[in-house]
Amino acid sequence: MNSPESSTPIRLLLCDDHAVVRAGLRALLSSTQGMEVVGEAASGEEALAMAARVRPDVVLMDLQLGGGMDGVTATRQLSSTGGENSPCPRVLVLTMFDTDADITRAIEAGATGYILKAERPEELFAAIRNAASGRTALSAPVADRVLAQLRSPRPALSERERDILQQLAGGLGNREIARALFISEATVKTHLGRIYGKLGVETRAAAVAVAKERRLLP
Known part of the structure; x- marks a missing residue:
């Protein structure tokens, strides 16, 4: 060089x-x-x-x-x-x-x-x-x-959480996300709770908005 x-x-x-x-x-x-x-x-x-x-x-x-x-x-x-x-x-x-x-x-x-x-x-x-x-x-x-x-690192989203976030951005509900990813609705709800916590939001719409802002979606 x-x-x-x-x-x-x-x-x-x-x-x-x-x-x-x-x-x-x-x-x-x-x-x-x-x-x-x-x-x-x-x-x-x-x-x-x-x-x-x-x-x-x-x-x-x-x-x-x-x-x-x-x-x-x-x-x-x-x-x-x-x-x-x-x-x-x-x-x-x-x-x-x-x-x-x-x-x-x-x-x-x-x-x-x-x-x-x-x-x-x-x-x-x-x-x-x-x-x-x-x-x-x-x-x-x-x-x-x-x-x-x-100084204040944010917890990283797991691969499964990213998958769910992507489905969320597509407008799918919990039942539809569960079917698409072959998991239970209870598992979807658990992951959503973790996603909200990591992104610092409380709603689905806010999660998608923050994900787009931080370019977490493909």
């Missing part, structure tokens, strides 16, 4: 489903000393294929990519595809979304950094250099959220 002091430009791959955003980033980064845009992708699938061809040092990854593979899944795959002679690229998330769930999912997937699109260009340049060197790069609001999570 390149370092900020290296004479070799940092090779960048841009992944965003908006062509105008990619064009703006390319223009901004191509005019910056020590950085070179070597590829663009509009989807997670394109990013994986492009990365295999151009071998970037850093991938700037948006989280929401329209249909197909999302940015978190692409980040996970990019972060685990390297070998001894071909290290995997660093993934720097560049997005508008700063919910706790988005941040957690991206970091767990292997992202080196998480930067908001509202940041100043100088902040983005510094984050790219840090990412290329293997150092963590976080926007200040993101760092604040991460610290808040560490």
Whole structure:
């Protein structure tokens, strides 16, 4: 990987489903000393294929990519595809979304950094250099959220609770959820109670609203 002091430009791959955003980033980064845009992708699938061809040092990854593979899944795959002679690229998330769930999912997937699109260009340049060197790069609001999570972590939903929450979001009642998941209504009620407690809500509608806000639903 390149370092900020290296004479070799940092090779960048841009992944965003908006062509105008990619064009703006390319223009901004191509005019910056020590950085070179070597590829663009509009989807997670394109990013994986492009990365295999151009071998970037850093991938700037948006989280929401329209249909197909999302940015978190692409980040996970990019972060685990390297070998001894071909290290995997660093993934720097560049997005508008700063919910706790988005941040957690991206970091767990292997992202080196998480930067908001509202940041100043100088902040983005510094984050790219840090990412290329293997150092963590976080926007200040993101760092604040991460610290808040560490100070008062919320209990994570289990896989079964996520299944029930998804059925709930589809408008199903307890009996219908029980049938869909092959469990008893009593079990559904027990799980719902736990879900409400973990999300800090008291109603079905509030549970769905909070789940959408925190991007807990697929």
